[in-house]
Amino acid sequence: xxxxxxxxRSFDRVIDDAxxxxxxxxxxxxxxxxxxxxxxxxxxxxALGALPWYVLAVLLGLAGWRLIDARAGIAIAIGMAACxxxxxxxxxxxxxxxxxxxxxxxxxxxLPVGVLAGLKPRLNRAxxxxxxxxxxxxxxxxxxxxxxxxxxxxxTALAATLIVAMPPAIRLTALGIGRTPTEFLELGKxxxxxxxxxFLKIRLPFAVPSIMAGINQTxxxxxxxxxxxxxxxxxxxxxxxxxxxxxxxxxxxIDAAIAIVILxxxxxxxxxxxxxxxxxxx
Amino acid sequence: MTTGNMTAEDxxxxxxxxxxxxxxxxAEAMEAVKGRNLSKRDVLQEFNCVVGVSDASFQxxxxxxxxxxxxxGSGKSTLIRMLNRLIEPTNGRIEVxxxxxxxxxxxxxxxxxxxxxxxxxxxxxLLPHRTVLENxxxxxxxxxxxxxxxxxxxxxxxxxxxxxxxMDRYPTELSGGMQQRVGLARALTSDPEIILMDEPFSxxxxxxxxxxxxxxxxxxxxxxxxxIFITHDLDEAIRIGDRIAIMKDGVIIQTGTxxxxxxxxxxxxxxxxxSSISKLHLIKAHSVMVPVETFLRDHPxxxxxxxxxxxxxxxxxxxxxxxxxxxxxxxxxxRDGQVAGVVTPASLLLxxxxxxxxxxGHG
Numbered sequence: 001x002x003x004x005x006x007x008x009r010s011f012d013r014v015i016d017d018a019x020x021x022x023x024x025x026x027x028x029x030x031x032x033x034x035x036x037x038x039x040x041x042x043x044x045x046x047a048l049g050a051l052p053w054y055v056l057a058v059l060l061g062l063a064g065w066r067l068i069d070a071r072a073g074i075a076i077a078i079g080m081a082a083c084x085x086x087x088x089x090x091x092x093x094x095x096x097x098x099x100x101x102x103x104x105x106x107x108x109x110x111l112p113v114g115v116l117a118g119l120k121p122r123l124n125r126a127x128x129x130x131x132x133x134x135x136x137x138x139x140x141x142x143x144x145x146x147x148x149x150x151x152x153x154x155x156t157a158l159a160a161t162l163i164v165a166m167p168p169a170i171r172l173t174a175l176g177i178g179r180t181p182t183e184f185l186e187l188g189k190x191x192x193x194x195x196x197x198x199f200l201k202i203r204l205p206f207a208v209p210s211i212m213a214g215i216n217q218t219x220x221x222x223x224x225x226x227x228x229x230x231x232x233x234x235x236x237x238x239x240x241x242x243x244x245x246x247x248x249x250x251x252x253x254i255d256a257a258i259a260i261v262i263l264x265x266x267x268x269x270x271x272x273x274x275x276x277x278x279x280x281x282x
Numbered sequence: 283m284t285t286g287n288m289t290a291e292d293x294x295x296x297x298x299x300x301x302x303x304x305x306x307x308x309a310e311a312m313e314a315v316k317g318r319n320l321s322k323r324d325v326l327q328e329f330n331c332v333v334g335v336s337d338a339s340f341q342x343x344x345x346x347x348x349x350x351x352x353x354x355g356s357g358k359s360t361l362i363r364m365l366n367r368l369i370e371p372t373n374g375r376i377e378v379x380x381x382x383x384x385x386x387x388x389x390x391x392x393x394x395x396x397x398x399x400x401x402x403x404x405x406x407x408l409l410p411h412r413t414v415l416e417n418x419x420x421x422x423x424x425x426x427x428x429x430x431x432x433x434x435x436x437x438x439x440x441x442x443x444x445x446x447x448x449m450d451r452y453p454t455e456l457s458g459g460m461q462q463r464v465g466l467a468r469a470l471t472s473d474p475e476i477i478l479m480d481e482p483f484s485x486x487x488x489x490x491x492x493x494x495x496x497x498x499x500x501x502x503x504x505x506x507x508x509x510i511f512i513t514h515d516l517d518e519a520i521r522i523g524d525r526i527a528i529m530k531d532g533v534i535i536q537t538g539t540x541x542x543x544x545x546x547x548x549x550x551x552x553x554x555x556x557s558s559i560s561k562l563h564l565i566k567a568h569s570v571m572v573p574v575e576t577f578l579r580d581h582p583x584x585x586x587x588x589x590x591x592x593x594x595x596x597x598x599x600x601x602x603x604x605x606x607x608x609x610x611x612x613x614x615x616x617r618d619g620q621v622a623g624v625v626t627p628a629s630l631l632l633x634x635x636x637x638x639x640x641x642x643g644h645g
Contacts, residue, residue, distance in 0.1 A: 187407040189368050190478075191421045192396030201424070205411055 023149055030149045037155035040105065045097035053084040056093075060266060067273040076269070079262040088259045094236030095226055096263060098154060102161040102222040107215060110166045114173025114214070118207070119199075124174050131167040139164045140228050147232050157234030161225040168217035176210025177203050212275040219271055223264050237263070293377075294508050295342040295365065295476060300374035302360050302532075305331030312372050322531060334360040336532045338374070342476070347502055347509045349523030350534075351516055351555075357532035358512045362478050365510065366399045367391060378476070396425050400469035404481040406461045408453035414440065415449040418467040425472070432471070439467040442501070459490040466498070470505070477502070479511040483518065495521045516555055520564065528552050540564045544636050561636050567601055568594035570633035571615045571623030581611050586621045589614040594622060598633050601625055 023030065048056065061077025083092040117124040142160040150156040180203045188202045230238025237256045244253035303311050303325065311329035314320050315336075322333045335357040342348045352358040363369040365376060367383055376383050383394060395401075400421070408417045415433060416423075418440050422432035440449055443463040453461055462482055469477050479498075483491045499522050502509050513519050519526045520540040527537040528551075536548035541564055547553035571594075574586050590608040592601060594617050604613055605627060612624040 183403055183405040183407040186368055187403065190366060190395055190401035191424045192392035193424050194392065197424055205409065
């Protein structure tokens with residue numbers, strides 16, 4: 001009989017040792033990453049906080065009016081105002097900043113990777129199972145290695161969120177770039193296009209709706225994860241909910257939940273309308 | 283076959299024994315085909331490769347419209363794509379204006395495609411997010427020509443194809459026929475010598491199709507372009523083409539004018555294809571006339587000089603009118619002031635049927 005328990009113990013020990021080794025020997029790397037993440041988040045948060053709440057609420061309302069319609073604009077402005085009225089403005093902005101910075105950093109990686117995967121089917125086949133793995137694991141699993149390597153705080157929340165948020169953008173970008181209709185590829189070739197022209201003038205325009213959908217999905221994934229990351233001290237609404245749960249302060253947790261729902265709807269509607277705008281002209 | 287005696291300057295495109303074998307072991311299969319003369323089925327069984335085009339040879343002259351007719355799966359679309367290397371030939375040599383395109387590097391090939399050979403697709407392939415004008419100017423945009431210049435050229439081309447009032451519309455606002463005109467305008471903007479037409483009119487309504495066929499032929503002739511035109515419709519090939527190649531299972535069975543195909547079909551397949559075609563406008567007097575001696579033998583005492591006259595290029599339809607309107611025993615076919623032969627009622631009837639007069643033929 002194989003001693004499975006012993007095997008499991010030694011397996012776990014290997015994992016632990018590896019994690020410790022990494023955190024001991026690659027500390028400079030993770031300190032750098034943490035600095036980068038927190039610095040970036042800090043800058044976005046500062047920028048959002050620089051405006052009084054009513055200015056930002058009106059700006060988002062105007063954006064809604066331009067992109068969707070007047071009703072949506074008014075609803076968005078009222079929703080944002082409600083967040084401020086509940087005394088959750090700073091938490092809302094901190095969550096907003098986390099979502100924006102996580103999405104931006106995720107796209108920085110996901111878009112180029114998605115483009116490459118779209119152009120190279122073999123690379124795509126190699127990436128697919130990794131994305132499947134990332135997406136099937138419960139999202140809070142990423143908090144553990146993140147906290148072990150980066151410590152407690154918004155940098156950790158950002159790192160875990162990045163991982164969770166990347167897959168949809170990679171997948172949908174690869175799909176969009178890889179599925180250019182054959183006749184247009186032939187057209188490009190028959191006109192004597194270079195590879196660069198083929199990408200910019202043929203593949204990319206056809207992929208834009210799919211890429212925009214990917215960006216929207218990434219944003220939504222980031223949202224979900226940022227709230228969960230309240231556990232590791234992300235700050236913002238996620239942490240407000242986590243704190244309220246620990247003290248069983250149901251009223252407060254519901255306030256925070258309402259603010260989260262409002263922010264989610266605002267961001268989703270605004271980015272969705274961008275997708276539809278793009279599709280409308282395509 | 284009328285591919286003989288041509289000088290090199292006449293030939294714009296020369297396709298010499300082009301092969302396309304699809305599959306991972308195409309190179310091996312090609313060697314085996316050359317060495318052991320394998321059939322299409324053998325290649326499939328032995329190498330798991332599909333022969334798309336086998337041993338296709340033809341020449342296209344300057345100013346000529348060359349049709350390649352075949353049913354789906356005959357390899358015609360593959361063949362036309364080998365002419366600008368959208369599909370790499372497995373074997374064979376294709377020369378455009380005397381240059382072997384197989385030996386061209388990427389830059390030369392791009393130049394060839396951009397400036398000398400334009401292609402028009404069945405699906406049109408207009409970019410949906412660009413206006414008609416931008417689509418027509420797209421080829422020039424790719425070549426890096428300034429916006430003002432390319433738009434001016436595109437406007438001119440669109441006006442030529444009758445779309446002067448539609449330049450700022452989007453492709454979805456246009457009917458199928460109009461879209462195909464934009465495709466043609468896009469091909470014309472780069473002023474290519476050769477236009478490759480891949481079943482451009484197949485998806486259109488019959489009436490629109492016929493109109494576009496006539497316009498296309500007229501336009502190509504007016505502009506002095508050469509065209510290679512793929513179609514699955516023999517009527518279309520006859521209407522448009524100066525010469526027609528008939529393809530079946532990747533092989534060009536016969537190349538010739540419509541008249542050649544009807545009068546001397548290479549095999550039963552071609553014969554069956556042409557059997558349903560109306561010959562009235564395709565067969566000319568020189569093909570149905572009998573020699574003067576034959577006529578005189580059958581009609582002692584008659585003289586060819588007394589007969590009503592027709593030119594060698596008069597088609598059967600007009601010959602019938604002439605025959606009915608005169609009293610003699612035949613029509614004298616006059617070439618360069620000489621009576622070259624006589625069309626008799628019997629030879630005319632044979633011509634209507636699509637067979638040549640028993641004695642005679644080309645002078």
